[in-house]
Amino acid sequence: MDFNFTEEQEMVRDGLSRMVREQYDWETRRVAIESEAGWRPEVWAKLAELGILGMPFSEEDGGFGGGAVDAMVVMEEFGKGLVVEPFVPTVVCAGGFLKHAGTAAQKEEHIGGIVDGSQVFAFAYAEPRGRYDYANLETTAKKDGSGYVLNGHKAVVIGAPWASHLVVTARTSGGQRDADGVSVFIVDKSADGVVTRDYETVDGRRASEVYFENVSVPAEALIGDEGAALPLIEQVTDEAIAAQCAEACGAMKVAHAMTVEYSRQRKQFGVPIGSFQVLQHRMVDMYTEYEQSVSLTYLATLRLDAEVNERKRAVSAAKVRIGQAAHHIGQEAVQIHGGNGVTDEYAIGHYFKRLTIFDSEFGNVDHHMKRHIALS
Template identity: 85%
Template structure:
C-alpha cells in the first residue's frame, strides 16, 4: 500500500519515537507498571504540552485539526514502547463521544480538559455477561426529575483507577439486548454511589470493576440522543479498534526485531539459531504477518468516515487479520526465545502479553469474523 504522511505527521512520528525511546525503555516500563500508581502523570502532562492529546480534534473544538490518521500514528509509536498512558480511553473513546455528539457546552468543558491533560476519562461499556455485544446492557439509567439514576456493574474498565471521569453506557428503556433504548452519560468518578475495585491487568495496565449504586446524575450528563446511542457507541468503538490495531502493529514490529536480534546472538550446536533454515522461514512468516497487518491498519483508519456498513466490515476485517497476526507473532517470538521469553526480565514477554490481550478488547477474532460475515 502506498501511503504518504504529511510533513507535520512525520514530525509528530519522529518526536513521539524519540520520546518513547528515551522515556520507555524496558527497565523503566517494568518499574512504572510495578509502582503503586502504575503510570506516570508527568508523561501525560508532556503529551499534552506537545499537543499530542489535541491532535484528533478540530480547531473549532479546541484541538489541532487532525483526525483518525493522527491517532493511528500516535498509537503505532505507543505500541512500540508498550506505553500504558490512557490515550485510547481518554482521547479516542471519551473524546470521540464529545466530538461526534457532545453539546457545545460539553465540548467546551470536556474536550478542553482532554487537550490540556487536566482530566483522565475511562469508557465503562463492558458488562460481565455482555460477550462483546454493545447492546447487551443490564446497567440502567432511570429518569428522576430532570436527571437520571444509574444502577449496574461495568467490567474491566481500562484506566478507571486513574480516571477523574467516566463515560458510561446504560439502558434507559427496553429489554436487555434491544438495539434501542441505549444512552451514554458522562460523570465524575467521585459522584456518590460510584464504587470501584481496582486491579492490574495481565499486560501491565490498570482496570477497575465499576459499580453504580443509585448514582444521581444531572440531565446535561447525557451525551447525544436518549435511547438512540447505539450507532454512536459503535462508531466510537470502531475508532478505538482502529487505534488499537495501529498499537498492535507497533508492538509486532518491535517483537519481530527483538526476535531477529536474539536469533543472531543465541547459539545452539555452536552456531546462531538464526542460521537454522526452519527458524528463518518462521521469522519470514512473522514479517509477512506484520506487513499485512500494517496495510489492514491503514485501511481501517481510512474507512472510519465511510458509510456505516462499509466502516464496520473494514474495521472487523482488520481486527480479525491483526488479531490473528498478533497471536502468531506473539507465540512465535516466545518459542524462538525459548524459556527466556517467559521471564519478566526479558522484554519480549511483555510484548507477548500485550499482543495476546489485544484480541480480547472490543471483540475478539471470532466476534469480528461473525460481524464481518453478517454485513456481507
C-alpha cells in the same frame, strides 16, 4: 489513494519515537507499572505539552485539527514502547463521543481538560454477561426529575484507576438486548455511589470493576439523544479498534525485531540459531503477518468516514486479521526466545502479553468474523 503521511505527521512520529526511546525504555516502564500508581502522570503531562492529546480534535473544539490518521501514527509509536497511559479511553473514546455528539457546553467543559491533560477518562461499556454486545446492558439509567439515576456493574474498565471521569453506557428503556433504549452518560468518578475495585491487568495496565449504586447525574450528562446511542457507540468503538490495531502493529514490529536480533546472538551447536533455515522461515512468516496487518490498519483507518456498513466491514476485517497475526507473532517470538521468553525480566514476554490481550478488547476474532460475514 495516497498512503503518504504529511510533514506534520512525520514530525509527530519522529518526536514520539524519540520520547518513547529516551523516556520509556524497558526498565523505566517496568518500574512504572510495578509502582503503586501503575503509570507516570508526568508522561501524560508531557503528551499534553507536545499537543498529542489534542491532535485528533478540530481547531474549533480546541484541538490541532487532526483525525484518525494522526491517532494511528500516535498509537503505532505507543505500541512500540508498550505505553500504558490511557490515550484510547480518554482521547479516542471519550473524545470521540464528544466530537460526534457532545453539546457545545459538554465540549467546552471537557475537551479543553482532555487537551491539557487535566481530565482523564475511562470508557465503562463492558459487562460481565455482555459478550461484546454493546446493547446487552444490565446497567440502567432511570429518569429522576430532570436527571437520571444509574445502577449497575461495569467490568474491566481500562484506565479507570487513573480516571477523573467515566463515559458510561446504560439502558434507559427497552429490553436487555434491544438496539433501542441505549444511552451514554458522562459521570464524575468521584460522584456519590460510584464504587471501584482496581487491579493490574495481565499486560501491565490498570483496570477497575466499577459499580454504580444509585448514582445521580444531571440531564446535561447525557451525550446525544436518549435511547438512540447504539450507532454512536459502534462508531466510537470502531475508531478505538482502528487505533488499537495501529498499536498492535507497533508492538508486532518490535517483537519481530527483538526476535531477529536474539536469533543472531543466541548460539546452539556453536552457531547462531538464526542460521537455522527453519527459524528463518518462521521469522519471515512473522514479518509477512506484520506487513499484512499494517495494510489492513491503513484500510480500516481510512474507512472510518465511509458509509456505515463499509466502515464496519473494514474495521472487522482488520480486527480479525490483526488478532490472528498478534497471536502468531507473539507466540513465535516467545518460542524462538525459548525459556527467556517467559521470564518477567525479558521484554519479549510483555509484548506477548499485550498482543494476546489485544484480541479480547472491543470484540475478539470470532466476534468480528461473525460481524464481517453478517455485513457481507
